[in-house]
Amino acid sequence: MTLPAGFNTQWAVDQLAEYLRQTVPQGGGGGFMQSPVGKRDDVLAQSAVIAPILAKVVPNWRQECAHADYYEFGQEREAAIRARTLLERQDEIADNLGDAEAFITTSNFHPWVWEASRGLWMGGHYRGALQTAGTALDSQLQALSGRSDVSGAPLVRELLSEKPPEPGKPRLNLPTTGNPDNDRNLRGGMRGLGEACFSLVRNLTTHNLAEFAEQDALEQMAVLSLFARRAEEYGVSVAD
Template identity: 35%
Template sequence: MAIDVAWARTELAEFLRLSETYVPANEPGAMVSSRSRNRGTQQEIIASAQIVEQMLDRILPAWRSSVPSHKSNRWLQHREATQRADVALVREAEVRERLGDNAPHISASAMHPWVWDGAKALWQSGHFREAVTAAARKVNAETQNRAGRRDVSEASLFQSVFSKDAPKPGQPRLRLMADDGSDTFRSVHRGAMAFAEGCYAGIRNPNSHEDGLPELPEHEGLEQLAAFSVLARWVDGATVSA
């Protein structure tokens, strides 16, 4: 679902208002003080931040690692990220058009929930390779749940659940379409099996087993997450045949 830009900008602006700092004027007879305060109370700022953080996770998924934090003020990182997010909401389409790239873009938060839920925490701290591995584990676990299998995992699991053979005791199948004996049925399940094997052999295994690999560029990590999102949607939408 697309972001409600007007609502989001209102919430971002309110957070910026509440977290703004100022030095209060001294009342007559009061001691001179230069200590700054926030416009809102801590309770108000925390309540607003609860909403704003969810928006930042959607608009700028890596904001916790890409925007510097400040020990002197707990809200400065949030404020800078909020200002960036507001600009992104207003001018993203313009920037893409002016730079000559108005093509569709991938949003990690719009991927299948199994993938983004598995990857989210690591992704937001800039650990893209580990995030992809976590997403792969989540998809594997959810597939085991759907099939009621704990005896096999990853490539072997998908070879079993997407097998064109009839189900056997303890070996249910996941059907992406009804078995009508057609070439299409065989092609769809052969393709799903091969795709799943490629995801785990070509993406998951190197990411988790190779020491010293450089961090994935963010755009490559997104592409790898997208592959597991496709697989997750197939599994989630399949019919269990036991």
């Protein structure tokens, strides 16, 4: 479970508890529909509040929680129970499952990729977020290099070319280490990482309509963020 920076756990628990209080089922039995103890309008309003909480804590709840044939709030209620338990007992769960996990904080992703994709990500639309982040990275690289005639992986290859800068064709200004082997490794590694951002992440998310699991999406977003951070850090060198 990866929670964004600033996530207010106690507030989320309180909202889930209120939803669960309102949605205690009553009536039903013998094939008749059940109804919540709270007023339906109040339940719907509280449902809107907990929707983004569920998206962050149990993002796959629609697939994992059983649909309740006789109670319209049954599936969401089960998800709320799971989410509240995970939030209330997250420290206990972590302490008893061995080594503490190293959490990736999404707010620390590089702004080149995160600012454009944040809304989609927070809504649980991971594939769309990755596609948007990859496209944003492409635009930032074009702006950095001042080039609109080339994009994606070909632009990465131009920026990481071993040739010196040419008029209208700047290169990433990679630092020198004093060791030729390390310099070659840095250039080759950056080139491979940059190509992966587009060939492996951006392009595949564009043509693959299946949704990603959160962990898979986190790892792919980290790839985009790392390349963006290094590219901005290094800047470009231009022809004299």
